Amino acid sequence: MSQKLNLGWLGAVALGVALSAGAQExxxxxxxxxxxxxxxxxxWxxxxxxxSVQLNARQTDLxxxxxxxxxxxxxxxxxxxQTAQSAENRTTTDVKWFPLYNSADATERAPSVRVQSSANGTLVEVQPSSQLEAGEEVLRGWLLDASGIKAPxxxxxxxxxxxxDGFQRFSIEASDDLQHWQSWGEGQVARLSFAEERVEQHEVGLPGQSARYLRxxxxxxxxAPTLTxxxxxxxSTRSLPLPLVxxxxxxxxxxxxGEYxxxxxxxxxxERVQVELNQPNSLAPVSLxxxxxxSLPWQSLSSGLxxxxxxxxxxxxxxxxQLSGQTVQQLKLTVDERGGGLGVEAPTVKxxxxxxxxxxxxxxxxxxTLALGSATVKTANLPLSTLIPDYSPAKFASLGKATVDGGAVVTQAPTAVAAATADTNWKKFGLWAVLLLSVLFLAVMAVSLLRKPPVKP
Structure with a gap:
C-alpha cells in the first residue's frame, strides 16, 4: 500500500514539475x-x-x-x-515444402490438393486431388508447413x-486449416548476373502475423522453380512498433x-528510403x-540493388x-556506374x-491547440506511465483520439515575429544606452575631480 502511495506521490510531483515548466509558455x-x-x-x-506537422519542429527530439x-x-x-517497449526475439526455422501441381490446361489459379497430416497438424503428404498423367502436370507453386512456429x-x-535465373514472382497466401486462405500480398526473389558478378535476393517480407501454412x-x-x-x-514481441509514415x-x-x-x-x-527510378531497365548497386x-563524417547506413x-x-x-532508424539530416547515395547509373539529374527520394x-x-x-517550433524551450513531456497511472497497451488503445483540424497548419504571421524581434532589439538598444550614459557620467565626474584645485593644508 505504501509503495502505491509513494508511486502516486512521485507521479503527482512529476506532473506538477512538468506543468510548472510550461506554465510561463x-x-x-x-x-x-x-x-x-x-x-x-x-x-486522455x-x-x-x-x-507534415512534425517537420515544423525546431528540435530533433520534439x-x-x-x-x-x-x-x-x-x-x-x-x-x-511505440505502443510499449519490449525486446524482439527473432528465430529462423527450416520448414518442409511440398510441390503443388496442376494440369497444363487448368484455368483455376490454385491447384486442388489432398493432404495428410499428423495429429498436431504437421503435413506428411500433399498430392493432387486427381491423378495426372506424365506430361500433363505443371508445377504451379509450393506449400510450406509452418505449423511448428508459434510466433508471428x-x-x-x-x-x-x-x-x-532471373526474377521469380509469386503470390503468398496463409491458412490455418488448408481450406480458407488469406492473401499476404506478392513476393519476389531474384538471381542475376551483373558485371561478372552474381547478385541474389532471397528474402521476402511477411506481414508479421501467425499462420500454420503458407501457399x-x-x-x-x-x-515455378524447384526449391532447394x-x-x-x-x-515474438509483446507489442509491435507504430507504423511508418x-x-x-x-x-x-x-x-x-554516381553520387547524389x-x-x-x-x-x-x-527507417526506409525510396529512390525514384524514372527510366525503365535501370539497374544500380548502391550504398547509402x-x-x-x-561538419561530421559520412556514416554507412545501408546498401543494396x-x-x-x-x-x-x-x-x-x-x-x-532499409535503415536502422539512426538520426540523420543529410543522405548520400553512391551508385556503381557499371549498371548504367541513375542519370545526370539527381533522383527524388521519399x-x-x-x-x-x-x-x-x-x-x-x-x-x-498543438504548438511547435521553438529552439529555446526545454523538454516538458512525461513518461506514459506517469501521465497515465494505470497505463497498459490495452489502456493506450482505448484512449480518446485527437486529429488535426482539416489538415490546416496555422503559422505565426511574419509581423508578429518582426514585432517580437523589434521589441528585443529596443531592449538591447536601451541597455546599451544606459551603459553608455553611466560611462559618460563617470567620465564627467572624473574630469571634474581632476580640475578641482587641491585643498591647501
Whole structure:
C-alpha cells in the first residue's frame, strides 16, 4: 500500500514539475500552431502526429511540442513512438515444402490438393486431388508447413536451383486449416548476373502475423522453380512498433557521376528510403550514407540493388533501402556506374520515419491547440506511465483520439515575429544606452575631480 502511495506521490510531483515548466509558455511563443479536434472518451487523448506537422519542429527530439487549451494553458503530455517497449526475439526455422501441381490446361489459379497430416497438424503428404498423367502436370507453386512456429512470421527466405535465373514472382497466401486462405500480398526473389558478378535476393517480407501454412503460387504458368531450401523468420514481441509514415518527394543534388545528396528538413530517425527510378531497365548497386550535419563524417547506413526492369510486359521494381532508424539530416547515395547509373539529374527520394503519437491530459475547456517550433524551450513531456497511472497497451488503445483540424497548419504571421524581434532589439538598444550614459557620467565626474584645485593644508 505504501509503495502505491509513494508511486502516486512521485507521479503527482512529476506532473506538477512538468506543468510548472510550461506554465510561463504561451501559444505565441511557438512558430506553428495547429487546431485539434477530439473524439471519444477522455480525459486522455492521443494524436498521431502528421509528418507534415512534425517537420515544423525546431528540435530533433520534439522537445518543442506543446498542447494548449482555449485559455492558453499548457497541458501535460507524453510522446509515444511505440505502443510499449519490449525486446524482439527473432528465430529462423527450416520448414518442409511440398510441390503443388496442376494440369497444363487448368484455368483455376490454385491447384486442388489432398493432404495428410499428423495429429498436431504437421503435413506428411500433399498430392493432387486427381491423378495426372506424365506430361500433363505443371508445377504451379509450393506449400510450406509452418505449423511448428508459434510466433508471428516476419520474413520468408527461399533458395532454388541455379538453372532458373532471373526474377521469380509469386503470390503468398496463409491458412490455418488448408481450406480458407488469406492473401499476404506478392513476393519476389531474384538471381542475376551483373558485371561478372552474381547478385541474389532471397528474402521476402511477411506481414508479421501467425499462420500454420503458407501457399506460394507463381504468377505465370510453368515458371515455378524447384526449391532447394525454405526458411521462415519469426519474431515474438509483446507489442509491435507504430507504423511508418512517408514524406513527400525530396529533390536532391548531383555531386559527381554516381553520387547524389539530399538535405532533410530536420534531423529524423529514418527507417526506409525510396529512390525514384524514372527510366525503365535501370539497374544500380548502391550504398547509402548519412550524417547529422556537414561538419561530421559520412556514416554507412545501408546498401543494396535497385532496379526497374521489364519482364513479360510488366515493370519489376525494387527501389527501397532499409535503415536502422539512426538520426540523420543529410543522405548520400553512391551508385556503381557499371549498371548504367541513375542519370545526370539527381533522383527524388521519399523517406519514412516511425509514426509519433502525442498523448495529452485534457485540462480546462477546449478547443485544444498543438504548438511547435521553438529552439529555446526545454523538454516538458512525461513518461506514459506517469501521465497515465494505470497505463497498459490495452489502456493506450482505448484512449480518446485527437486529429488535426482539416489538415490546416496555422503559422505565426511574419509581423508578429518582426514585432517580437523589434521589441528585443529596443531592449538591447536601451541597455546599451544606459551603459553608455553611466560611462559618460563617470567620465564627467572624473574630469571634474581632476580640475578641482587641491585643498591647501
Amino acid at each position: 504561451k501559444p505565441s511563443d511557438f512558430s506553428t500552431q495547429v487546431p485539434l479536434s477530439v473524439s471519444g472518451e477522455g480525459p 487523448y492521443r494524436l498521431e502526429l502528421p509528418l 522537445s518543442d511540442v506543446r498542447v494548449f487549451n482555449a485559455a492558453g494553458e499548457a497541458q501535460a503530455y507524453a510522446l509515444a513512438r 512470421l516476419q520474413q520468408l527466405i527461399l533458395d532454388w536451383t541455379s538453372e532458373r 506460394l503460387l507463381w504468377n505465370a504458368p510453368q515458371s 531450401s525454405a526458411q521462415l523468420e519469426s519474431a 512517408w514524406s513527400q518527394p525530396l529533390a536532391g543534388t548531383r555531386l559527381k557521376d 545528396t539530399w538535405q532533410l528538413p530536420m534531423g529524423l530517425n529514418v 550514407s548519412g550524417r547529422r550535419e556537414s 535497385l532496379y526497374r526492369l521489364t519482364q513479360n510486359g510488366q515493370d519489376v521494381v525494387q527501389n527501397e533501402l 523517406f519514412a520515419v516511425r509514426s509519433t503519437q502525442v498523448v495529452f491530459l485534457a485540462r480546462g475547456a477546449g478547443p485544444y
